[in-house]
Amino acid sequence: MIYQVYVRSFADGNGDGIGDLLGVRSRLRYLADLGVDAIWLNPFYTSPMADFGYDVADYRDVDPIFGSLADAKALIDDAHAHDLRVIVDVVPNHTSDQHVWFQQALAAGAGSPERRRYIFREGKGAHGELPPNDWESVFGGPAWTRLPDGQWYLHLFAPEQPDLDWENPEVHAEFESILRFWLDLGVDGFRIDVSHGMVKAEGLPDVGHSDQVKMIGTQVVPFFDQDGVHEIHRAWRRLLDSYPGERIGVAEAWVPSLDRLANYVRPDELHQAFNFHFLTTPWDAARFRTVIDESLASAGAVGAPATWVLSNHDVKRHVTRYGHGELGLRRARAAALLTLGLPGSTYVYQGEELGLPEVLDLPEEYLRDPQRLRNPEDGRDGCRVPIPWADVQPHFGFSLPGIEESWLPMPASWGPLSVESQLRDPDSTLHLYREALRIRRERDSFGDAPLTWLDSPEGTLAFRRGDGLAVTVNLTGEPVELPAPGRLLLASAEPLGRDGVVRLAPDSAAWWEC
Template sequence: MTDHNTGEWWRQAAVYQIYPRSFADANGDGVGDIPGIVSRTEYLAELGIDAVWLSPFYPSALADGGYDVADYRNVDPRLGTLDDFDRMVDALHTHGIRVVVDIVPNHTSDQHEWFQEALAAGRGSAARDRYIFREGTGPDGSLPPTDWVSVFGGSAWERVADGQWYFHNFAVEQPDLNWSNPEVRADFLTTLRFWSDRGVDGFRIDVAHMLTKDLSEPLPSRAELDAMPQDGAHPLLDRDDVHEVYAEWRKVFNSYDPPRTAVAEAWVTTPERRAKYASATSLGQAFNFDLLEADFDAVSFRRIIADNLAQAQATGSSTTWVLSNHDVTRHATRYGLAPLNGRAEKQGVEWVRAGGPADQLDRETGLRRAHAATMLLLGLPGSTYLYQGEELGLHEVAEIADDERQDPAFFRGGEVDGLGRDGCRVPLPWTAEGESFGFGAGGAHLPQPAWFASSAVEVEAADPSSTLSLYRRALGLRRELQTGETLEWIETGRDDVLRFRRPNGWEVVANFGRDPFDLGSGADRIVLGSAPGGRLPGETTVWIAPEA
């Protein structure tokens, strides 16, 4: 059994992502808050997780769901206070649950005091040097410096009153910082210490591959930029010099006992590039989103698992497994749709764009496959990241009117998978009745569908066959069975059935096909799953306990 009480707890942790504004609302204003999280501490403890990861809770104008940060060392007043945050950390720590917070270092909010100072200070000022300002093109500078496009659509440049332009990779309200500026680097070290001193155990680094940039003249065109390899020297993405930043951060992390952890959200092109973020001298761990992007397919899953375990061994890190988060269509829905060009995750986006037609979604199949995939993930060596609501088997909410949506990508038409993001951020149902199904005393900031009632926590907690009951049993057993960071594949004679053994003899068998599979030896040692008569049904996973 893995010891979760060490400085390396993160290597095999089950981490539960909380999107604070949609988790629990303590004051009834329709927005989830920090006291709401405190009120659900017992629920989190009963779930059996090792840590929570909080998406941004900082002061924000909510141009991008809180990822436009106006103050990195405070709590949004709508979500609580620093005292509330401290109480939350204490409550979670009391239950043995660690706390990971989101850090958003690529950009600030345009409401951040630095950016407001930059606007007032004018050309050539030290305040503007914290960001990326350039003169425009054309006879009067009225054209943007380049034809680059923002991730959320539209130009990546915005003109200010005195005629200069600033760069924003994301929403216009999210100006990119200049990471060549020593003041920027020093300020984030202060932020990391601020939260570490308050008891935070680790950090999730938003778009960790985008901080450093080379914007020396002449700037390339969009076509030229798109054609450049992301090999460490790209002007905007995954530059080698970003690891100089993270080497400084690592010194801060290691100055604490136990050392603070970090995980990079790094969308890079090769395993070798990702390994740099997972090294011990950089952030230490990097998300892999390979399974999140894969179809429900045994061959794909095996290849991805084998590749990522090999990467983890090469870097000395541990791999991460994730099927859903706040940016993608929920996996119960993805698995209930016909794959689009081999990419179920992309099909989820297309389904949302089409308005969520009911005749295209097989909810029962999607949930059954989601159970099987999750049990497979929880049986793997490495850490697993779970997204709030997946433990209830929630599907994506597509039925949101245009005037009720909040995602900037929806309004700007960007290429990011964000057109579907509101649907996975709908506030959780806690009770079968009530205006917001127990989320709060009043309504909710995003509309909840009527079918949420049957997936409410109070309903599922009373049902031993529910998704919530499955997650609780699986996470509890995982703590008992988890050992080592390797696995041994056991050939099954079928391409659609995966079987592997962990070092202590724990076996995981996943049937991705529709025909039953004969389990043979070990059928009498099944501790989780359903396999009557020694036969493993289609689209099902079972766990087999080690021999006594």
């Protein structure tokens, strides 16, 4: 299981109200006790923070907000001492507009070698006053910004994030050097941001209509999931394989189908790819069964493990997506056992193991996510609120005593959700995750054992893993009876059993030894 650490919101080690690498180091024992195999760290590189670190100004250094390069090395070494592997983000589709390359491009002018590192074009219209094509930014508005000299540059995200031109060999060489830098420092792999975006369709053709963000991950667009990205990933796989130990690459790829996703994890490409099709599946038994079958089939066809993810730093937390309050938490606990019971690798977003909901009422003055420019209801601040560690207000142990504010305020009601509170409660969501990961680690049925579906009532799922484990999930709002699969190991809500029949609670899941 890989645990996603959003560094800014995980733990504040220096008392400025912002999470940092020292804070992550201080909580490694917690992660080891939870049962984590690896941690994935969101970007901590030097950045103006226009997009909270995904606008990188220096890929070989640490932003002072998060610490120093020495802190990064110490964190990697400490994690390894706790038997935790370390995966770091790499952002190859774009840089910050403050990156030295882009500053050189601005100074050098049209047609220069410096500009050929990025995607600069002349505009359309009588005087070049119109963008080169109709592409739209993921964050809203045109994907092009015009410079005073008349040229336009492409930015599929914020204007502060100019897209690199991967047709340029210099870009390839630079990122090979960047990957080597971090591999030499000891990291165990990379999560590749926008791994589907580096190559654009030849000629940069128009899409043909607006509201293009809704097409991403569902339809073919000329700026994402072009076949040329796979040559880049093959080169990176060769680089990873040249290092001792198992160094892995993980694709963040929003693609139209699971078959297209499987292309990223072919034997000579990356090792894993996030399964966003599973993440976006609504709370429905038939829909989950379909996406599980398709995920296992497409990944299996290329000899790769399936991956499962319920939340991350870019989407609303699934406690809230599945339904507010107790309903959402009940479903989230059941989804945890469903997900952790599936064959393959699971990614857990920090705070998921605490059952944290999305914070929907953050004060306006704190909301700085550039994605909100597209849609005020679509901001990502609410899933990035810091983790509550202790019962004490105002920041529940996230920062040092005496610090009044964290970078995003934490709800006053979060005391019972804190790590400290949940460690005292044997029925807490934290204990559910810890016990699930312990069982998963100790039982062979959770290894490569295949999944076999079992008959079960409508609105439920039941499957066997190998010869020793069964999983049942009731996705309805009513109790459901079915034959007891075996001896109960773990449940998100205790089922009732009598005379060989078990009564599953609404929106619950259970693991059985059989």
